[in-house]
Amino acid sequence: MLYSGQLVHLRAFTDDDIKPSVEFMNDAEIILNLDDDAPMPQSYETQKEWFEEMRKKKKTYKDFFWAIDTKDGKFIGGCGVNHMDRKNRVAQVGIFIGDREYLGKGFGTDAMMVLLKFLFEEYNVHKVKLMVFDYNKRAIRSYEKCGFQTEAILRDSVFRFGKYHDMRCMAILKEEYFKDR
Amino acid sequence: MFTGKKVRLREVRKEDAEVINKLGNEEEVFINLSTRLPMPKPLQVEENWYQEYTKEYNEDFIQFVIETLDGTVIGKCGTGHIDWKNSCVTIWIFIGNPENRSKGYGSDALSLLVNFIFKEMNMNRVQLYVFAFNERAVTSYKKVGFVVEGIQKKELFRNGTYNDVYIMSILKREYDAAKGGEADAI
Numbered sequence: 001m002l003y004s005g006q007l008v009h010l011r012a013f014t015d016d017d018i019k020p021s022v023e024f025m026n027d028a029e030i031i032l033n034l035d036d037d038a039p040m041p042q043s044y045e046t047q048k049e050w051f052e053e054m055r056k057k058k059k060t061y062k063d064f065f066w067a068i069d070t071k072d073g074k075f076i077g078g079c080g081v082n083h084m085d086r087k088n089r090v091a092q093v094g095i096f097i098g099d100r101e102y103l104g105k106g107f108g109t110d111a112m113m114v115l116l117k118f119l120f121e122e123y124n125v126h127k128v129k130l131m132v133f134d135y136n137k138r139a140i141r142s143y144e145k146c147g148f149q150t151e152a153i154l155r156d157s158v159f160r161f162g163k164y165h166d167m168r169c170m171a172i173l174k175e176e177y178f179k180d181r
Numbered sequence: 182m183f184t185g186k187k188v189r190l191r192e193v194r195k196e197d198a199e200v201i202n203k204l205g206n207e208e209e210v211f212i213n214l215s216t217r218l219p220m221p222k223p224l225q226v227e228e229n230w231y232q233e234y235t236k237e238y239n240e241d242f243i244q245f246v247i248e249t250l251d252g253t254v255i256g257k258c259g260t261g262h263i264d265w266k267n268s269c270v271t272i273w274i275f276i277g278n279p280e281n282r283s284k285g286y287g288s289d290a291l292s293l294l295v296n297f298i299f300k301e302m303n304m305n306r307v308q309l310y311v312f313a314f315n316e317r318a319v320t321s322y323k324k325v326g327f328v329v330e331g332i333q334k335k336e337l338f339r340n341g342t343y344n345d346v347y348i349m350s351i352l353k354r355e356y357d358a359a360k361g362g363e364a365d366a367i
Binding site for chain 2: 036037038085087088089090126127129150151152153154155156157158159164169171173
């Protein structure tokens with residue numbers, strides 16, 4: 001199925017996702033791995049605003065963000081495209097698993113595989129790339145499993161926990177994606 | 182106004198529009214500057230941009246005109262994304278007109294810009310993106326102290342093929358160490 005993997009199903013966000021999203025975004029372990037801004041506390045209203053922004057953007061078909069459900073319908077995270085460069089056919093993606101119960105169990109990897117399939121097989125992109133904090137070793141391992149390779153280590157690019165950390169750029173090209181298929 | 186050995190960085194003026202538009206519309210400039218479609222810009226776009234720029238004038242968007250010491254406008258440089266929290270600035274620069282290239286003007290202007298960012302903006306990192314086929318620029322950036330941190334493979338579709346894009350950067354501690362070395366040499 002187009003939006004389904006072994007463990008997860010990807011779908012459009014609904015307003016029912018706002019409440020659980022507030023909890024995800026207020027979890028330090030989640031947000032400190034997700035965003036390079038200083039983490040601000042989130043409320044139902046701030047999340048709702050984000051959802052509305054996302055829906056507006058969706059109309060341009062440039063950026064999109066989807067909910068990740070387990071196969072039995074539990075909402076556990078999100079993934080999508082932060083920036084779509086249509087002329088160069090490069091998609092920059094992002095993903096998070098917000099429910100700690102489902103971290104480190106292959107759900108994120110599975111969701112990323114579904115997203116890659118969509119981007120390469122339907123959206124006709126030529127390259128998918130992402131940025132990950134170099135201290136987030138679990139995420140890096142997951143991306144490697146999906147076929148991403150490291151392209152650059154941006155030194156001192158994020159200030160967090162009192163000091164500067166490196167940011168890692170990873171990418172997978174169309175020919176790499178289709179090689180084993 | 183910031184004066185170096187060969188060039189000066191000064192404010193953008195309304196009357197620069199025509200010459201900047203001409204310099205920016207040289208093929209050598211626009212194929213090397215942006216990952217967007219390489220198209221010459223109408224003069225009106227430059228003039229509209231100036232209106233917006235002066236209306237929205239703020240510290241999150243910094244631009245300088247580059248002129249030689251005798252006052253000839255040769256290019257422009259400035260900031261793209263300014264990340265105050267992570268202390269990182271992305272920069273860009275161009276020198277128009279072939280006769281002004283390979284004379285050290287670009288390197289001198291870039292040094293002034295980097296100096297401004299570390300000494301006045303209080304930043305920790307300056308980064309830039311440069312296309313792999315633009316070897317002269319890479320050489321110039323290295324001269325100023327930038328190092329290649331990574332290669333974004335096949336990131337840019339140009340002239341019928343996918344090209345690599347380098348990410349280069351210089352950190353404050355590297356900049357300070359180099360400046361210290363210079364002072365020792367004197």
